[in-house]
Amino acid sequence: MSSLSDESRNAFFSAFKTWDVPKEHFLVKEEQVCNYIFFVAKGAVRIFYHKNEKEITEWIALDEEFLLSIQSFFQRSPSRLIIQTLEPSEIWGIYYDDLIRLATAHHDIETWFRKLPSAALILAQNRMDSIQFETAHQRYQNLLNQHPNIIKRVPLTYIASFLGITIETLSRMRAKQ
Amino acid sequence: MSSLSDESRNAFFSAFKTWDVPKEHFLVKEEQVCNYIFFVAKGAVRIFYHKNEKEITEWIALDEEFLLSIQSFFQRSPSRLIIQTLEPSEIWGIYYDDLIRLATAHHDIETWFRKLPSAALILAQNRMDSIQFETAHQRYQNLLNQHPNIIKRVPLTYIASFLGITIETLSRMRAKQ
DNA sequence: CGTGCACTTGATTGAAGTCAAGCGCTGTGG
């Protein structure tokens, strides 16, 4: 995003649609195609999937963050991931076809766009590393350092699910700071 | 791959270069850019990265499998992943520029090519799921069912590292079938 | 006012890591 020219950035942001949505509103339901790149202008949104009847939180986006199901958006296929607000939120979204149009017209947008899936792969890799090699306590501390607002604003269940631990364990970590 | 027309498939395979390489030969070293999509025609190759001075195996490719560092190849940036043969092997590779040329000429190759990063993301996601939610024993059983040849041909260290467990634990799993 | 949800706290269990010792090849050097 930071790599875009002012002109491209303006074109990009002009293409957004905006919505005001209540708490627990679905931006993408299971098996739907994710047709938008979303930007959480204000509010809190989680992205999660079902695994053995449980909901696994993949990420929680607060104010001024992007999110989407990369796989669904890029492959134009039904999403395993579900996107849902945790608070009443102001959401912006850029529609797939509009983004393609922009990418065709602006080379820097195309470059940015093309890099998204492999950038997401790096994030997935990092998250896997942290689940595999860090203790629950380290993961909690990292989240606390890097995204203190998530800890402050979001219910335990979602944080625990994101960290890959039980709410009991998370509760105990907090008790010991 | 299966989605390519005969013509595209021929063009694709004609563009390969081939090498005979000894055991423990590096196809991609750390911090190098991965310029090829590799195809292991015959042999065994591992892809791994360094984490806290340890080598973490990400995948092991045997006869007739593709492998590459998606992130490095697509972003044209230095690779965190290292690719190295485990046996004397016959390796084919298609060079980045050649692949771009093919993708420009053959629309189905371009489609295939564009999908690679988000397809890899799904694999990464699945692997994370298995590390997070399956026991070491389940992961071993799955590997045994889905890739028995890896278990047969590859030294324990690499398999243990791929499964995310210690060699002791792996040895114990094998003892109980 | 009470039912339920979000969170806490405690006791117990279990899976897998660590440390340590030992076995059986293979290959190199005396």
Added chain:
DNA sequence: CCACAGCGCTTGACTTCAATCAAGTGCACG
């Protein structure tokens, strides 16, 4: 040609982290 060093793997004893099960507290909302 044998000896022994080293590697790949196994086995055992112990430890640890976090899950599970089970109560219990406090607040929120109908």
